[in-house]
Amino acid sequence: MDEYEDDEFDGPVKKFMFVNRKAPYGTVYALEGLEVVLIAAAFDQDVSMVFADDGVFQIKKDQETSGINMKNFSPTFRALEGYDVEKVYAEKESLEARGLSEDDLVIPVEVLSSSELAELMDTQEVVITF
Amino acid sequence: MALLHTVNKSPFERNALSDCLRRAKDGSAVLLIEDGVYAALEGTFATDEISSRTGSVNFFALAPDIEARGLGNKPLIDGITLVDYGGFVDLVEEYSSVQSWL
Amino acid sequence: MKLGILVNEGPFTHQASDSAYQFTKAALEKGHEIVRVFFYHDGVNNANKLSEPQSDDRNLVALWSELAQEHGVELTVCVAAATRRGIKDELLAAGFQISGLGQLVEAGIVGDRLVTFGD
Numbered sequence: 001m002d003e004y005e006d007d008e009f010d011g012p013v014k015k016f017m018f019v020n021r022k023a024p025y026g027t028v029y030a031l032e033g034l035e036v037v038l039i040a041a042a043f044d045q046d047v048s049m050v051f052a053d054d055g056v057f058q059i060k061k062d063q064e065t066s067g068i069n070m071k072n073f074s075p076t077f078r079a080l081e082g083y084d085v086e087k088v089y090a091e092k093e094s095l096e097a098r099g100l101s102e103d104d105l106v107i108p109v110e111v112l113s114s115s116e117l118a119e120l121m122d123t124q125e126v127v128i129t130f
Numbered sequence: 131m132a133l134l135h136t137v138n139k140s141p142f143e144r145n146a147l148s149d150c151l152r153r154a155k156d157g158s159a160v161l162l163i164e165d166g167v168y169a170a171l172e173g174t175f176a177t178d179e180i181s182s183r184t185g186s187v188n189f190f191a192l193a194p195d196i197e198a199r200g201l202g203n204k205p206l207i208d209g210i211t212l213v214d215y216g217g218f219v220d221l222v223e224e225y226s227s228v229q230s231w232l
Numbered sequence: 233m234k235l236g237i238l239v240n241e242g243p244f245t246h247q248a249s250d251s252a253y254q255f256t257k258a259a260l261e262k263g264h265e266i267v268r269v270f271f272y273h274d275g276v277n278n279a280n281k282l283s284e285p286q287s288d289d290r291n292l293v294a295l296w297s298e299l300a301q302e303h304g305v306e307l308t309v310c311v312a313a314a315t316r317r318g319i320k321d322e323l324l325a326a327g328f329q330i331s332g333l334g335q336l337v338e339a340g341i342v343g344d345r346l347v348t349f350g351d
Contacts, residue, residue: 014340014341016337019229021149021231021232028273029232029240029273032272032273035312036333036337039332039333039337040340043337043338043341045337052149052153053145053149117153118152118154119155121153122132122133122155122158125227125340126227126340126346127229127346128238128348129229129230129231129350130232138349164247164248194254214258215255215258216262218258219255219258219259219262219264222235223233223264223345227345227346228346228348230348230349230350232240232351
């Protein structure tokens with residue numbers, strides 16, 4: 001993880017939303033995206049994490065990556081709770097379109113519909129999409 | 131608060147535009163940039179997706195990207211406003227935050 | 233308006249860096265303040281001073297350096313992403329610096345807007 005440390009950060013708290021739309025392993029965005037989320041949480045920001053479209057595949061259980069010689073980073077999602085990132089959402093339509101249910105996921109999420117997600121996005125001050 | 135959404139991929143290559151429009155609220159803006167400007171063309175399968183929302187979402191396309199791709203003399207969807215990079219900056223200022231649909 | 237810019241892709245393969253550059257230039261021309269331009273993922277390759285485009289093509293690395301030198305724009309390359317991709321201090325073009333992801337988050341906090349350019 002990054003060597004940056006959260007010393008005495010006492011600045012403003014903004015609503016940061018991280019939108020994960022890409023599947024893991026085919027590209028690096030999922031892994032490197034997660035690193036940013038953890039740093040934002042370390043800065044005591046109000047972080048929401050959203051898994052939508054192919055992003056829901058990032059939190060699919062049972063990832064076994066030894067055959068492709070890449071790090072399985074899905075266990076890192078369990079660290080979110082330790083960093084006080086509790087607002088973790090998955091989009092209902094994205095899960096359903098991909099035949100996934102909450103039982104398939106490595107972490108508990110709050111499932112939101114597209115329209116609920118749209119409402120939530122509207123309230124955010126900084127939106128970063130990976 | 132209303133968002134500015136940017137879409138930079140062609141609707142024929144990726145779902146980004148559809149994914150964006152599914153979550154774009156009324157009153158928000160969508161700016162097509164880079165290959166995303168192909169969605170501005172009249173008469174494609176993407177046309178209805180955009181036309182059905184032009185009443186409630188403000189659509190823009192980056193003119194330098196339109197011209198670069200030789201689309202300057204093709205009919206564009208009614209309701210899309212062309213802007214330059216300065217206009218892009220103004221849109222970022224006008225809307226409350228920016229979501230890039232990568 | 234204070235702007236943070238995030239560039240997720242390297243020069244040439246994607247238009248992202250070009251779009252980010254044109255946007256940043258337009259923002260400066262309008263008198264806005266750039267908090268920083270943060271380079272992440274393959275965006276770190278925009279800092280590579282060894283980049284040598286053809287003479288009749290734009291040199292994005294040099295263009296970014298110019299923005300730093302002429303307008304004081306802070307160009308920050310993520311250390312973790314850079315290290316993975318072999319972008320080290322000795323390779324940095326003028327005006328670029330290597331720092332942590334905290335700088336991206338900070339740009340989001342102190343800026344009025346954060347705009348992302350990527351794939």
